[in-house]
Amino acid sequence: xxxxxxxxxxxxxxxxxxxxxxxxxxxxxxxxxxxxxxxxxxxxxxxxxxxxxxxxxxxxxxxxxxxxxxxxxxxxxxxxxxxxxxxxxxxxxxxxxxxxxxxxxxxxxxxxxxxxxxxxxxxxxxxxxxxxxxxxxxxxxxxxxxxxxxxxxxxxxxxxxxxxxxxxxxxxxxxxxxxxxxxxxxxxxxxxxxxxxxxxxxxxxxxxxxxxxxxxxxxxxxxxxxxxxxxxxxxxxxxxxxxxxxxxxxxxxxxxxxxxxxxxxxxxxxxxxxxxxxxxxxxxxxxxxxxxxxxxxxxxxxxxxxxxxxxxxxxxxxxxxxxxxxxxxxxxxxxxxxxxxxxxxxxxxxxxxxxxxxxxxxxxxxxxxxxxxxxxxxxxxxx
Amino acid sequence: xxxxxxxxxxxxxxxxxxxxxxxxxxxxxxxxxxxxxxxxxxxxxxxxxxxxxxxxxxxxxxxxxxxxxxxxxxxxxxxxxxxxxxxxxxxxxxxxxxxxxxxxxxxxxxxxxxxxxxxxxxxxxxxxxxxxxxxxxxxxxxxxxxxxxxxxxxxxxxxxxxxxxxxxxxxxxxxxxxxxxxxxxxxxxxxxxxxxxxxxxxxxxxxxxxxxxxxxx
Numbered sequence: 001x002x003x004x005x006x007x008x009x010x011x012x013x014x015x016x017x018x019x020x021x022x023x024x025x026x027x028x029x030x031x032x033x034x035x036x037x038x039x040x041x042x043x044x045x046x047x048x049x050x051x052x053x054x055x056x057x058x059x060x061x062x063x064x065x066x067x068x069x070x071x072x073x074x075x076x077x078x079x080x081x082x083x084x085x086x087x088x089x090x091x092x093x094x095x096x097x098x099x100x101x102x103x104x105x106x107x108x109x110x111x112x113x114x115x116x117x118x119x120x121x122x123x124x125x126x127x128x129x130x131x132x133x134x135x136x137x138x139x140x141x142x143x144x145x146x147x148x149x150x151x152x153x154x155x156x157x158x159x160x161x162x163x164x165x166x167x168x169x170x171x172x173x174x175x176x177x178x179x180x181x182x183x184x185x186x187x188x189x190x191x192x193x194x195x196x197x198x199x200x201x202x203x204x205x206x207x208x209x210x211x212x213x214x215x216x217x218x219x220x221x222x223x224x225x226x227x228x229x230x231x232x233x234x235x236x237x238x239x240x241x242x243x244x245x246x247x248x249x250x251x252x253x254x255x256x257x258x259x260x261x262x263x264x265x266x267x268x269x270x271x272x273x274x275x276x277x278x279x280x281x282x283x284x285x286x287x288x289x290x291x292x293x294x295x296x297x298x299x300x301x302x303x304x305x306x307x308x309x310x311x312x313x314x315x316x317x318x319x320x321x322x323x324x325x326x327x328x329x330x331x332x333x334x335x336x337x338x339x340x341x342x343x344x345x346x347x348x349x350x351x352x353x354x355x356x357x358x359x360x361x362x363x364x365x366x367x368x369x370x371x372x373x374x375x376x377x378x379x380x381x382x383x
Numbered sequence: 384x385x386x387x388x389x390x391x392x393x394x395x396x397x398x399x400x401x402x403x404x405x406x407x408x409x410x411x412x413x414x415x416x417x418x419x420x421x422x423x424x425x426x427x428x429x430x431x432x433x434x435x436x437x438x439x440x441x442x443x444x445x446x447x448x449x450x451x452x453x454x455x456x457x458x459x460x461x462x463x464x465x466x467x468x469x470x471x472x473x474x475x476x477x478x479x480x481x482x483x484x485x486x487x488x489x490x491x492x493x494x495x496x497x498x499x500x501x502x503x504x505x506x507x508x509x510x511x512x513x514x515x516x517x518x519x520x521x522x523x524x525x526x527x528x529x530x531x532x533x534x535x536x537x538x539x540x541x542x543x544x545x546x547x548x549x550x551x552x553x554x555x556x557x558x559x560x561x562x563x564x565x566x567x568x569x570x571x572x573x574x575x576x577x578x579x580x581x582x583x584x585x586x587x588x589x590x591x592x593x594x595x596x597x598x599x600x
Contacts, residue, residue: 118556143484143556166484166555185460189485190555208460212485213555231461233485253461257487257549257577 040068044093049075064088072096072116084108095119095141104128112137118164119144124151132156143167143187155179166190166210178202189213189233201225212236212255224248234259278319281307285318315349406430407437413444417451421469421477424564428474433497433566435540442501442538442564452503454594455479456560462486463552464590468562476568478589480550482507482559487551490525490577491585494569498541505552505559506534512547515580522579533561547575 041060060066068091071079076097083092084105092109095118102122106112107130115137122145131153138159142151143166154163155176160183167190175197180186185208193214200209201222209226210233217238223229224245231253234242239259274282284291285307293301307318407427414420423441427434455466456479463486469477482505490512500509511529528546533539541548552559573582588599 187484187555210485235485235487255487257489261578 039065040070041066042070043074044070045073047075049077049098052080067091067111069093077101079103079106081105087111090114092116099126101126102128102131104130107131107133109134110136114139116141117145118142121146123147124149127151127153129153135159138162140164150174152176158182161185161205163187173197173200175199181205184208184228186210196220196223198222204228207231209233219243219246221245274319277303282318286316310349317346317349319346406432407434410437412437412440414441415446417445417447417468420445424469424475424477425471428471428566435497438497438499438564438566439538439540442499442562443536445501445536445562447501447503447536447562449504452479452560452562455591456481457591457596458483458558459590463488465563465587466594467589467592470592471568473568475564475566478563478565479503480561480563482550482552482561484555484558485552488549489574489585490547490549491572491574492543492547493541493565494572495543496569497564497566499538499564500533500540500550501538501562502533502536503560503562505554505557506532507559507561508551508553509533509539509541510549510551511541511545512549512575512577514546515575515582522581525575525577525580549577 041056043056056063063086065088066086067088069086069089070093072093073096076094076099078099078101079094081103082105083103086109088111089109090111091114092106092112093114093116095116097120099117099120099122102117106115107128112134113136115134116139118141122142124147126145131151134157136159137157139162140154140160141162141164143164145168147165147168147170150165150170150173152174154160155174156179158179158181160180162185163180163183164185164187166187170188170191170193173188173193173196177197177199180203182205183203184205186203186206187208187210189210189212191214193211193216196211196216196219198220199222200220201224203226205228206226207228208231209229210231212233213236215238216234217240219234219242221243223243226249229249230251232246232249232251233253233255235255235257237259239256239261241261281304283289284304291301291304296304310317310319410423410426411419414423420441424438427437427441452468455468457464457466458481460483463480463482466479466481467476468479469475471477500507509531510527513526513528515525516523525547531539550561570587571584572587574585575582589597590599591597
């Protein structure tokens with residue numbers, strides 16, 4: 001959830017990794033009057049509404065030497081196309097302006113690694129398609145803008161490590177996250193997202209995932225594949241239960257406040273009576289009746305192969321569409337109870353009635369090794 | 384308040400004065416620097432009495448130049464950080480808390496200490512809760528008794544008799560920094576589950592002391 005370790009210089013200085021590329025030759029040492037000796041141009045906090053790049057050029061002796069251009073906290077509506085002349089910039093700070101559009105020339109800044117666009121007026125049409133040509137881009141901050149969609153260009157930039165999209169109006173996440181396998185921080189808090197797609201599970205480098213302040217009710221099971229995930233922010237959503245696989249994550253922080261999490265088991269949720277097709281299919285699977293393409297229509301073979309195993313380890317049953325949702329309380333470190341959603345093939349598969357499962361001595365805790373649980377989730381902010 | 388002195392022994396006049404004169408009356412109420420604020424706090428607590436109003440006044444009046452407290456500002460991805468500024472010789476703890484986007488605390492008490500909290504940067508939300516009911520097994524959701532916004536140098540005060548609270552940075556784009564004063568200091572408190580009122584003890588640690596990172600877990 002947290003992007004602050006690489007916050008803008010609005011807050012404090014000296015947080016950037018400059019690639020000082022100036023040679024220690026006489027020419028530079030003689031330019032003692034130049035404030036750009038350290039390769040940074042700071043035009044921030046100047047109330048400027050238009051940027052006269054030529055002016056900027058004249059005051060900067062070597063634009064090609066500049067690696068860090070700070071234009072944040074002004075009133076810029078756009079960036080002039082001549083920005084491309086700052087060929088060496090690695091960091092471009094444009095946060096806290098009034099930007100409504102970025103020129104395609106931004107994509108010509110081949111060395112750009114950090115692009116900060118926080119708190120502007122950018123919408124889905126503001127970012128040039130060519131943005132995906134920034135093949136060195138590692139950090140992009142688009143928080144506090146007017147995006148209604150996850151910018152598609154980002155899926156093409158596989159070098160990305162940190163994506164900040166907090167406080168926008170995003171309602172939908174495309175199922176395309178598998179290309180973002182170097183992303184370590186994904187901040188999506190403060191949007192209107194109703195669903196997280198399966199491909200999120202392919203973001204194998206993810207360490208911090210912030211989904212707070214959205215409209216989420218569930219997480220995909222693939223969340224359990226994120227074995228580097230350390231921080232998961234789910235507060236201020238609509239979670240009533242979580243997938244049991246969340247246990248497998250090695251989290252340091254999990255925030256769950258302000259969710260309608262089930263406090264006490266009320267009653268088993270509605271159970272739809274299985275179809276005849278399902279009952280027949282279950283019997284075939286249970287008794288391992290052989291079948292293949294030659295004996296059954298292909299659609300039925302496909303159906304049988306899609307059987308899901310009952311999560312009750314003592315049950316060998318399978319289910320197809322008809323399943324029984326069961327809220328199981330898991331005891332985290334003997335402290336808080338976390339309701340997890342399990343799919344069981346029939347109500348009979350709950351070995352003990354759930355309302356009895358409130359003590360850590362219940363035999364259902366055999367299902368999940370409690371020692372593992374105490375080691376994981378060291379600091380769980382559940383309150 | 385008046386008292387008729389029956390004799391004019393100077394010692395008696397002094398002790399009479401001490402009874403009626405505010406122990407902090409001679410102190411400035413306008414700290415012009417962090418160092419001065421700390422000095423005033425030390426002086427204010429030189430006796431064992433805590434003048435809440437005075438402390439609140441100086442905390443509010445301290446304007447805070449970012450350069451003074453920058454060395455204590457350290458953000459972490461996973462949770463907010465507590466950075467000790469001054470250990471107060473055991474009488475108080477002055478610390479800076481750094482809240483990255485959306486970070487918040489659990490609901491907690493203050494172990495019978497006074498807690499002053501000043502916003503130095505950004506906006507924080509403080510949500511107050513009533514104490515959960517009694518020792519019985521009945522679990523019920525905790526009751527919110529107030530919510531306020533803290534920004535622009537505003538100071539909030541809480542102690543256990545007022546209730547419990549949660550502090551959080553509601554912003555998804557901006558960080559928050561707060562200055563906290565605890566009198567006396569504490570290293571354990573209780574954290575509460577909002578849904579059930581259940582409490583657990585928590586050990587509070589510092590991410591840094593005097594600007595240096597600690598190894599506390």
